[in-house]
Amino acid sequence: xxxxxxxxxxxxxxxxxxxxxxxxxxxxxxxxxxxxxxxxxxxxxxxxxxxxxxxxxxxxxxxxxxxxxxxxxxxxxxxxxxxxxxxxxxxxxxxxxxxxxxxxxxxxxxxxxxxxxxxxxxxxxxxxxxxxxxxxxxxxxxxxxxxxxxxxxxxxxxxxxxxxxxxxxxxxxxxxxxxxxxxxxxxxxxxxxxxxxxxxxxxxxxxxxxxxxxxxxxxxxxxxxxxxxxxxxxxxxxxxxxxxxx
Amino acid sequence: xxxxxxxxxxxxxxxxxxxxxxxxxxxxxxxxxxxxxxxxxxxxxxxxxxxxxxx
Numbered sequence: 500x501x502x503x504x505x506x507x508x509x510x511x512x513x514x515x516x517x518x519x520x521x522x523x524x525x526x527x528x529x530x531x532x533x534x535x536x537x538x539x540x541x542x543x544x545x546x547x548x549x550x551x552x553x554x555x556x557x558x559x560x561x562x563x564x565x566x567x568x569x570x571x572x573x574x575x576x577x578x579x580x581x582x583x584x585x586x587x588x589x590x591x592x593x594x595x596x597x598x599x600x601x602x603x604x605x606x607x608x609x610x611x612x613x614x615x616x617x618x619x620x621x622x623x624x625x626x627x628x629x630x631x632x633x634x635x636x637x638x639x640x641x642x643x644x645x646x647x648x649x650x651x652x653x654x655x656x657x658x659x660x661x662x663x664x665x666x667x668x669x670x671x672x673x674x675x676x677x678x679x680x681x682x683x684x685x686x687x688x689x690x691x692x693x694x695x696x697x698x699x700x701x702x703x704x705x706x707x708x709x710x711x712x713x714x715x716x717x718x719x720x721x722x723x724x725x726x727x728x729x730x731x732x733x734x735x736x737x738x739x740x741x742x743x744x745x
Numbered sequence: 746x747x748x749x750x751x752x753x754x755x756x757x758x759x760x761x762x763x764x765x766x767x768x769x770x771x772x773x774x775x776x777x778x779x780x781x782x783x784x785x786x787x788x789x790x791x792x793x794x795x796x797x798x799x800x
Binding site: 533537541542546551552553555556559560563598599602603605606609610613614616617715719722723725726727729730733734738739742 | 749752753754755758759761762763765766769770772773774776777778780781783784785787788789791792795
């Protein structure tokens with residue numbers, strides 16, 4: 500009884516309809532949180548005592564970096580679920596994650612570079628945090644490349660899932676790189692034990708953008724999953740019924 | 746207002762960082778919607794072909 504919801508999440512028609520229904524409930528709060536958070540970060544938050552107005556890059560850099568890691572973790576979990584239980588919907592979720600994650604990893608690298616230039620005096624350094632984040636981008640691109648190189652969708656799902664699962668070792672390496680090695684990059688200021696290293700006027704806008712990006716990811720994922728499900732359900736009868744209604 | 750745009754001398758770094766991030770968000774929204782629209786169009790075409798074959 501308690502497991503019926505779990506089994507339904509493996510059913511393509513159920514998930515397709517659920518995604519369509521949930522998307523606006525995620526997308527609009529995401530838009531409000533991101534717009535409000537970025538406004539507060541740019542206008543209301545006080546300047547940093549060391550970095551002046553330059554620290555405001557944090558409101559786009561940290562949420563992009565958070566996305567790069569969170570999306571990869573979701574992708575690897577979905578890929579592992581697809582491999583172990585052979586669930587089509589799980590593979591659809593993993594495939595839907597990759598372009599979202601790759602684009603926000605790119606944003607994290609570019610915004611980090613634009614932050615590093617005035618503060619560290621260089622756009623790029625082969626530093627543990629920066630290098631492991633670049634490896635993350637290459638993992639996403641490798642995943643997307645592998646998928647597009649294999650014509651058979653089921654083989655593409657399985658092969659790319661193995662890559663996604665193996666690559667997940669990079670996620671803790673990125674997160675702890677600033678602790679394990681001597682890095683140019685500053686240590687965590689939100690996700691750490693004890694109190695965050697920021698006053699509320701600086702922290703709250705950041706938390707709003709972080710929450711907004713997370714909801715945005717969920718909304719983008721649901722739209723993409725519907726497309727990925729349709730590609731995997733060629734010839735299924737429910738598709739004809741679903742498309743006849745809309 | 747001009748002080749806000751000037752960003753305490755960091756304008757050349759702050760504004761491109763925001764522009765890149767907002768562009769990534771916009772491209773993600775456009776890309777996700779396009780993927781779904783194309784998948785629906787492809788599924789409709791397949792259904793039309795299958796319908797003709799059955800007749």
